[in-house]
Amino acid sequence: MRLGEVGEFNFIDSIARLAGCPAAPVLVGIGDDAAVLDVGSAQKLVVTTDAMVQGVHFRRDWLAPHQIGWRAMAACLSDIAAMGAQPTAVFASVALPADLDSEYALDIVRGLADCARRFDTTLAGGDCTVSPALIFIDTVAIGTSPCPWLRSQARPGDVLMVTGSLGDAAAAVALLSSGRRPDDIPPPLLERFAQPLPRLREASILSARGLVSAALDISDGLVQDAGHMATQSGVAIRLESAAVPISDICRAAAAELGHDPLSWALAGGEDFELLLAVPAHRVAEAQQLLFDHCGTSLTPVGAVASGCGVTVLDADGQQLALDRSGWDHFSSPNKQ
Numbered sequence: 001m002r003l004g005e006v007g008e009f010n011f012i013d014s015i016a017r018l019a020g021c022p023a024a025p026v027l028v029g030i031g032d033d034a035a036v037l038d039v040g041s042a043q044k045l046v047v048t049t050d051a052m053v054q055g056v057h058f059r060r061d062w063l064a065p066h067q068i069g070w071r072a073m074a075a076c077l078s079d080i081a082a083m084g085a086q087p088t089a090v091f092a093s094v095a096l097p098a099d100l101d102s103e104y105a106l107d108i109v110r111g112l113a114d115c116a117r118r119f120d121t122t123l124a125g126g127d128c129t130v131s132p133a134l135i136f137i138d139t140v141a142i143g144t145s146p147c148p149w150l151r152s153q154a155r156p157g158d159v160l161m162v163t164g165s166l167g168d169a170a171a172a173v174a175l176l177s178s179g180r181r182p183d184d185i186p187p188p189l190l191e192r193f194a195q196p197l198p199r200l201r202e203a204s205i206l207s208a209r210g211l212v213s214a215a216l217d218i219s220d221g222l223v224q225d226a227g228h229m230a231t232q233s234g235v236a237i238r239l240e241s242a243a244v245p246i247s248d249i250c251r252a253a254a255a256e257l258g259h260d261p262l263s264w265a266l267a268g269g270e271d272f273e274l275l276l277a278v279p280a281h282r283v284a285e286a287q288q289l290l291f292d293h294c295g296t297s298l299t300p301v302g303a304v305a306s307g308c309g310v311t312v313l314d315a316d317g318q319q320l321a322l323d324r325s326g327w328d329h330f331s332s333p334n335k336q
Contacts, residue, residue, distance in 0.1 A: 028150060031232065033082040033216050034141075036148050043144040048079035050141075054134040062176050065104045067194040068135070069111025075219065076139035077119055078198035078272040082217035083150075084207035085143035086200065087121040093138045095131035112139070119200050145207065154214035154233035154277035160302040161283070163199050163274045163290070165245040166222055167261050168192035170268025171253040178257060189249050196272040203274065205293050211286045214277040221267040223322060225275055226302070227310045233277075236307030241266065242315040245299045266312065267322065277304055 003011060015030060022029035027044065028036035034048035052058060052072045063071070073090060080087050092112045096105050113123040121141075154160075172193035175185050182190060198217075206212050214233055218225050223239065230237045244265045254261035276298075278286050283300060290296045312320040 032151050033079040042146055044146065044148055046080060046083045046085040046143040046145055046148055048076060048141050049138060050076040050079065051136070051138045053136050062182055063194050065107035066111040069108040070115040070195050072137040072139050073112045073115035074196045074198050074272065076141045077200060078217040078219065080141050080143040081198045081200045081203040082215050082274060083143065083145060083148040084203050084212060084215060085145035085148055086204055087119060087141050087143045089124040089142050090116045090121055091124060091126045091140040093127040095129050095136040097133055098130050119198065149207070149212050149215040151214055151216050151229050151232040154229050154235050154304045156235060156304055156306045157280055158213050158277040158304040159280050159283050159300050160226065160237060160239070160304060161276045161278050161298050161300050162218065162245065163202055163296055163298055165247040165250065166218065166271050166273060167246050167250045167264035167268050169270040170264035171250045174257055174259060175253055186249055189253060193270065198272055199274045202290055202294050202296050205289055206286060209289065211282050212276050212278055216275055218271050218273045218275050219269055221269040222275065223266050223310055223312060229275065229277065230308060230310050236305045237302055237310045238305060239302040239310065239312045241312055241320055243299065243301045245297065
């Protein structure tokens, strides 16, 4: 059977079975946004890795080299945020064609390093090698947390919430795919795709108050990522589509292209916002904290209940039928 028939997440499940149960000092292994290690201190070590491939995650005619590096690092740091952790060091390995301009290559690395510095951490090492044709970037981030968030801790009665707004990155990709040049895309929309900002500060604030039951970042699409939480936690999740936050600029792009912005928000992915399960009695506290300290919105988009799977309801409470739930590397068409 080909990988396209197996699918990305079934393949990951197979890898997890091959790896076996985590052994000390690993507390959490394959299946979450990051691994968690017990290193004998109050702080647990959180480690994650992320890969980006030219033609799959980015196109060189859409992004400047600095943006390519920034985006690769931001995606990795977003996994650290999704664990309620803070980064301590990052690493990057790059595979580059031998005929690539050296300044272009250095600009990619500048993007990696600048993103790391923006979030108070350091590009501490990595590797470089030759690629036969395409650019490949693999990033590793190490962070710490006394009590990392997990996908597996959502409980019936929790409220499902998202930071910021959803669909902007998918809107930018749709505009670029329609033939618009990057400098013709509204800058706030392009930046959500090209230079995302992982929610590390927000994670720090919420984690310090113990306000989150479970979390992950929205990289594959809201519905698909909610499905990961539902599976790992053994619960059912109900999403209210009318509550999903969509920016005005995303709606304007959808109107221009004759597209439904809700489909971008539900399944577009790569917004790198946080999807959080929060106890119902602490929702208002969490919202006020993020607004006061970060100016970041925190919007209820659904609820956690007993059962299994994800249901998406329209404004009338009827179940929506979705064309797709999100991104799958082996069975979805290329992002770019």
